[in-house]
Amino acid sequence: MRILLYNPDNGVTRNFMPHLWMFLLQSLTPEGHEVVLIDGNAQPMDEEGIARYVREQNIGLVGIGAMTRMIAKAYRMADAVRAVGVKVVMGGPHVTEMADEALGRDGGSRHADAVALGEADETWPRIVEDAVRGTLKDVYAPVDDFGQERKPSLQPYPEIPWDKIKLDQFNLLPRMLHPLLKRVGAGWGTFRIIPVESGRGCPYGCEFCTVTGFFGDSIRFRTNESVVNELLLLKARARDEGGQIAVFFIDDNFAINVKRTKSLLRDIIAANAQVHWVAQISANLLRDEELVDLIAAAGGKWIFIGMESIDPANLADVKKGFNKPGEYAAVLDRLARRNVFAITSFIFGMDNDTPGVAERTLKEIRTWPPGLPIFGLMTPLPATPLYKRLEAAGRLTRPKHWQEFIPFAMAHTPLKMSIDEAHNEVRIAWARSYSPEAIEKAVDSLNHKPLGYRINILIARLCFRGIYFPQMGRFAWLKSIFENRHTIFKLIRQGFGGGLHAAAPSVASQPVAEQQN
């Protein structure tokens, strides 16, 4: 059977990396079937397009995975596939919580023939076999023989054949940057960010988050060896094709067990398996100097930190009191001293937020080393404790907000400001953080570092700007490049002035050096 795994786009932002679930399920598909992957972020497709594809390519089963944010599109695509008589199975965090919605048991129309609840590593092979036999069930739950929920072990972990998978659609380098990047060194034909997981689960249970409910509060890890081998495979691929590969460790808290993280990082270093990587780590775990030393030595370049708020009352409200705003600056300095920078994520519209929260937050951020701040709005995702609390209090203004996804729009009223005020705060935060002046300042603040770091932060800022300001088309990109021309020309002048080759390997250039070893 030919199986299509499809991940919809949200129509607003482009994901910068493919989704791991597709590669994982592809690797877990029983032999004898062919699996095709389409990520709507890289290959945009509409309902007509998917129906045609399924017919022309003789697809026998379509698997669709989606976050809440893309679920409306996912349902429309599923409907189009079912309309041509092909079965659809859906999985992922949204339908796990809203299986009745997907199956049309809540009074709405049916979108999926089957739903895979939770982690599907062990149920997927069964789903495929049932689909072949024509005996698909409505619901597949990860349970043992006694009906008890079973979380798949990550030992063993399937080998994802990164050396063979076609990744053309995920090259992130715009052509217009080629002349500048060529100056950085050979090996810049492609640049891809690949998702890798080293463990699953998070015990913290923050109120707005689905992770503890979905993956559980006990953490399961892959073996160090399996992670190291995956990195070596990716590194070899980048070398063979004269390109760059960076890794996003998608673990929700990569250092949740510090002892184990240190041992993994030591093994990565010992195997010379360093690639540049990003990981999510909560601020409280970054107090450990030795951990940060190892992060830097093992290739860590960007750490995503869910700071959420600079207000301890807000943090306590959402059960994230382990975040201590008083130590944010020290944590970021500790990282920056090792040339590791942070993606700092904030949520506005929390219950203790008042108008002016954006500028108050930005004032703090301006005292930190340059990084990539991102701002979102408090969103009640289905089945989270936050959703339940707001629903019980009658505060949800759009209880089924996912049925009509609007980016950066609240679905409940915060306590101390209006919805419009919250929207305005997010707009201010993005506009002031990603204005050409702010970008120039961030780039200039790294003047004492090698040029590669400055190029890196410029490109990253231009890309991150697109999370809020529509930047999907060529024209939008050209406009953004025009607005930032001073900073871009400054770097080009420095690059062609010879400064670049004198520079030590940097965020941007180091993998080239490593990969040529």
Ligand code: B12
């Ligand atoms: C990496 C990641 C991202 C990446 C993008 C996704 C990518 N390209 O990988 C980035 C950083 C860009 C991102 C952004 C956002 N993310 Co995010 N992200 C994650 C993260 C950390 C890992 C995803 C992952 O690969 N997991 C590992 C795989 C193996 O698990 P999985 O995807 O769930 O797949 C398993 C099952 O669900 C199932 N399955 C999944 N799909 C399918 C399909 C079929 C057919 C079947 C049978 C089974 C199946 O089988 C898989 C194997 O067991 C998750 C948290 C988490 N731990 O999952 C959050 C998570 C998915 N993100 C979330 C959110 C909210 C967001 C944002 C909206 C945040 C924000 N406020 O801006 C944005 C939106 C992005 C967008 N473009 O629309 C939520 C989604 C909750 C929800 N109900 O939708 C999660 C769960 C985290 C959370 N805090 O709750 N994210």
Ligand code: SF4
């Ligand atoms: S927000 Fe992060 S730390 Fe909190 S429960 Fe979710 S994954 Fe864990």
